[in-house]
Structure formats: structure tokens, C-alpha cells
Amino acid sequence: MSQLTHEIREAAREFLRDGKVQTVIGFEQGSLPLRSRPCFIRKEEDLEKLVWNGFCETNLARYLPKRKGKIAIVAKGCDSRALVELIKENQITRDQLVIIGVACDGMIDRNLIEADMSGETIVEVKEDKGILTVKGTNSEKALDRKKYLYDHCKVCSHPVPVIYDVLIGQKDLQAVQAPVIDTFSDLDDFSSLGSEKRWEYISQEMGKCIRCYACRNACPMCYCPECFADASKPQWVGKSTELSDTMVFHLMRAFHLAGRCVGCGACEQVCPMGVDIRKLNRKLQKDVTDLFHYDAGCSLEETAPLATFRVDDPESFMVEP
Amino acid sequence: MNKSGQWEPKIVGFLCNWCSYAGADLAGTSRIQYPPNIRVIRVPCSGRIDPLFIFSCLQNGMDGVLVSGCHPGECHYLSGNYNARRKFALLKSLIEYVGLEEGRVQFSWVSASEGVRFAKVVEEVTARIKALGPAKKLVKNISGGSFDVSAHP
Numbered sequence: 001m002s003q004l005t006h007e008i009r010e011a012a013r014e015f016l017r018d019g020k021v022q023t024v025i026g027f028e029q030g031s032l033p034l035r036s037r038p039c040f041i042r043k044e045e046d047l048e049k050l051v052w053n054g055f056c057e058t059n060l061a062r063y064l065p066k067r068k069g070k071i072a073i074v075a076k077g078c079d080s081r082a083l084v085e086l087i088k089e090n091q092i093t094r095d096q097l098v099i100i101g102v103a104c105d106g107m108i109d110r111n112l113i114e115a116d117m118s119g120e121t122i123v124e125v126k127e128d129k130g131i132l133t134v135k136g137t138n139s140e141k142a143l144d145r146k147k148y149l150y151d152h153c154k155v156c157s158h159p160v161p162v163i164y165d166v167l168i169g170q171k172d173l174q175a176v177q178a179p180v181i182d183t184f185s186d187l188d189d190f191s192s193l194g195s196e197k198r199w200e201y202i203s204q205e206m207g208k209c210i211r212c213y214a215c216r217n218a219c220p221m222c223y224c225p226e227c228f229a230d231a232s233k234p235q236w237v238g239k240s241t242e243l244s245d246t247m248v249f250h251l252m253r254a255f256h257l258a259g260r261c262v263g264c265g266a267c268e269q270v271c272p273m274g275v276d277i278r279k280l281n282r283k284l285q286k287d288v289t290d291l292f293h294y295d296a297g298c299s300l301e302e303t304a305p306l307a308t309f310r311v312d313d314p315e316s317f318m319v320e321p
Numbered sequence: 322m323n324k325s326g327q328w329e330p331k332i333v334g335f336l337c338n339w340c341s342y343a344g345a346d347l348a349g350t351s352r353i354q355y356p357p358n359i360r361v362i363r364v365p366c367s368g369r370i371d372p373l374f375i376f377s378c379l380q381n382g383m384d385g386v387l388v389s390g391c392h393p394g395e396c397h398y399l400s401g402n403y404n405a406r407r408k409f410a411l412l413k414s415l416i417e418y419v420g421l422e423e424g425r426v427q428f429s430w431v432s433a434s435e436g437v438r439f440a441k442v443v444e445e446v447t448a449r450i451k452a453l454g455p456a457k458k459l460v461k462n463i464s465g466g467s468f469d470v471s472a473h474p
Contacts, residue, residue: 191418195417195420195422195423196420197420198418198419198420199419199420199421199458200420201420202419202420228373236373236377237373238380238461242461242462244380244459244460244461244462245380245461247419247459248373248376248377248380248459251372251376251415251419252372252373252376254415255372255411255412255415258411280415280419283414283415283418284411284415287410287411287414287415288411291407291410291411292407305407306404306407306408306411307404308404309400309403309404309406309407311393311394311403313403313406313407313410314410315393315406315410317409317410317413317414317428318409318428318429318430319387319427319428319429319442319445319446320429321429321438321441321442321444321445
């Protein structure tokens with residue numbers, strides 16, 4: 001059991017025993033290696049299930065909108081930023097929450113590991129001081145953890161939760177010493193392509209979409225009781241997997257997340273078709289930062305960028321005859 | 322198509338009830354000539370424009386979209402157009418980023434007294450969209466691509 005797991009359990013135990021919360025939302029070991037799954041704990045004896053490792057990538061804030069009662073939630077940097085946005089959007093109140101913040105070293109993309117094990121079934125994974133020891137059926141490999149992070153973890157500028165009631169694991173964290181400043185340089189290559197090339201790439205990506213809505217369902221900020229994609233009176237977006245419909249679905253979803261997306265990557269993690277969804281979200285994130293100087297999920301006080309305005313907002317794009 | 326068989330763009334104009342629609346009305350009553358390519362849809366405020374309206378137009382075979390509202394500071398609802406302006410800035414940037422042609426979707430401010438300006442805006446928007454040619458990228462192909470929008474003017 002890692003130190004972090006132990007600390008999370010002890011923190012949760014305290015809140016649950018005192019009756020400060022009724023539910024603890026955290027992670028338990030999944031039934032396969034490389035998997036941790038969300039769990040809801042209501043009894044003290046179940047706390048032994050809680051774990052913390054490099055596969056706790058799910059954004060737990062997803063489970064909060066409109067939830068009743070007092071809840072303790074294990075939150076990484078991105079989860080906490082989603083919490084901030086949810087609190088601001090009145091989906092949950094701060095008083096309801098006890099946030100067990102965990103400073104996060106980045107989550108590991110199991111697909112990258114599986115690709116490296118050349119088809120071998122992985123039976124066990126151990127993490128220790130930045131080294132992953134992956135045991136397959138026939139071989140064992142020691143891998144550098146840093147190389148197997150999710151793309152969004154590589155550009156994460158908030159590894160430490162922005163709000164929390166207890167904070168765990170900060171002193172062991174390398175990222176705290178050298179925080180990443182997100183300059184959106186991952187978009188440079190794409191933006192410098194010609195318009196036709198960009199359309200080609202985006203069409204190819206969105207063309208893969210099967211409209212399973214996993215991205216929407218995993219997104220902590222997609223909590224509308226009725227999504228525009230499900231609305232039928234009037235039906236604005238067709239439900240087909242034809243490029244035009246998938247494209248409009250993704251463009252609109254990205255747009256609805258403008259100034260709200262915290263870049264947790266939940267959409268891409270769950271996509272069964274490997275669609276590059278973050279290409280759109282990142283662009284809007286960049287524009288919101290550049291034009292309106294707003295970074296989603298960083299402050300409880302700042303108004304959401306599309307709910308406010310400045311008299312001198314940029315308008316050079318308008319037609320001036 | 323016009324009478325001589327040349328392609329003419331179809332443009333949707335979303336005009337706000339209080340300024341641009343009245344501006345268009347003034348252009349009409351003043352007998353100012355402007356291209357007939359625009360189809361006007363009256364909306365209560367430019368802030369009413371959902372990007373979905375715009376995508377829907379492009380999906381259904383429109384070649385361009387113009388959204389026009391009151392000048393900043395003159396909104397009937399005080400801040401509708403300010404809020405809209407932020408949305409438009411992001412939308413325009415996103416549309417161009419994904420590789421839809423620059424200029425398909427345009428935004429302008431026209432007040433109720435600016436009939437001449439309205440005509441000029443429509444002229445400019447039409448010229449730009451004409452130069453781009455028919456919009457094909459986002460057009461929805463009904464049942465496997467046999468439906469050609471240009472065959473159904």
C-alpha cells in the first residue's frame with residue numbers, strides 16, 4: 001500500500017466516522033491491472049477499498065451535479081478545477097463538500113503501456129519513485145513513468161488542487177518544484193497548417209465518431225438534463241454518424257464548454273474510437289485565455305467569461321464596410 | 322442560380338429586431354439597392370443567436386451567414402450584444418480553426434438609422450461569399466450522398 005493510499009484512507013476515515021459526510025467518493029482497484037475505478041463508500045469498514053495510483057484518471061467531479069447530502073471527494077488538480085466550475089454554476093454547494101485534495105503526478109495512459117508490451121497480457125503493475133514495473137505473462141519491463149502520461153497531463157499547469165480541505169502528497173511531487181506553464185504550443189503545428197489541411201484532419205477525426213456520447217457522459221461539465229444532441233423538438237442536430245452531424249455535434253459540444261472546460265481529458269480517455277476531441281477544446285481554452293484572460297476552474301470569485309463582458313472586448317473580426 | 326445560369330450564393334441574415342432589422346427596413350423604404358442573396362430572419366437580439374443556428378444553416382445548404390445586431394452600447398436589452406460579441410469572437414475563431422472557409426460566417430453592427438450601411442454590409446458579405454463559391458464542407462448528405470443541394474435551388 002502506498003503512502004498516498006494510506007493517507008487518503010485515514011483522511012476519509014476521519015470525516016466518515018465523525019459523520020461529517022455520508023459518502024466518500026474515491027477510487028478502488030479495478031478488476032484488471034492498469035485500472036482503477038470510482039467507488040462510493042458509505043461504511044467505515046469499506047474504506048480499505050480506497051486506493052491511489054497512476055490509473056485514477058477518471059474525473060470524479062462528474063458524479064457531483066445535483067447530488068444531495070454531504071460528500072467527501074478525492075480530487076486531483078483537474079477534479080478540483082471542475083469542482084470550482086460546478087460550484088460556480090450552482091450544481092453543488094461548497095458546504096456539501098469535503099475535498100480530499102491529492103497532488104497529482106500525472107495519470108498514466110494504459111494504451112501506451114499496452115502498446116509497449118506488444119500484445120502480451122499484463123498481469124501486474126507496480127509504481128515506485130517514477131518507475132513503473134510492468135509484469136506481462138512472459139516478461140517484465142521497467143518503464144519511465146513520465147513517458148507514459150496522458151497528453152493533457154503533460155501540459156497540466158495545476159497538479160495541486162486549487163481548492164481542498166485536506167491536501168495530500170504535495171511534498172513528494174516533482175511538478176510542484178517545476179510547474180508547467182501551459183502555452184498551448186501543442187496547437188502550433190496544427191494551426192500553422194493550411195485551412196484545407198486542417199479541415200482534412202478534423203474531418204478525419206470527427207469522421208471516426210460513432211455518437212456513443214461517452215465524451216459527454218464522462219465530462220464533468222456536461223450535466224444538462226437534456227443535451228442539445230438529444231433534443232427532438234426541434235431537432236437541431238441529426239443523430240446520424242454522417243460527417244456533417246458528427247462535426248456539428250463536436251463543434252457545439254466544444255463551444256458549450258468554452259470557458260468551462262478544465263482540460264481534464266476525460267472526453268478523450270473514454271472515447272472508444274480515439275477521436276482527437278481535445279483539438280477543439282484546447283483551441284477554445286486558448287482563445288478564452290487570450291481574449292478574455294480567463295482560466296477555467298481557478299477561482300471561485302471570477303465570473304465565467306461568457307456570462308460577462310467588457311466594453312472594450314475585441315471586435316476586429318466584425319464587418320466594417 | 323440567377324437568370325443567366327450563374328451560381329448565386331444563398332445567405333441567411335440573422336438581424337436583431339431593434340436595430341439591424343429596422344436598418345434593413347430603412348434600406349428598403351429608401352429604395353437602396355443591395356444584393357438579393359440575403360434571406361432575413363428576425364431575432365429579438367443578437368444575443369439570441371445560438372451557434373447551432375449558424376451550423377444548422379451551413380448544414381442545410383446555405384452558403385453563408387450574416388449576424389447583425391445593434392452597435393455596442395445601443396442594445397435594447399442593454400448588454401445582449403456585448404455578451405453576443407464574446408460568443409461571436411470564439412465562434413468565428415473556432416470555425417476558421419477547423420478549416421471552414423474564413424468569411425462564411427460574418428458579424429456586423431447596423432443601427433436602425435443606417436440603411437446605407439446595411440446595404441454596404443450586405444454587398445460586402447455577398448461579395449466575399451461569392452468569391453468563396455458554394456459551401457460544401459458542412460452540407461448534410463441525406464442518405465449516402467445522393468442528395469445534391471445545388472440541384473434543389
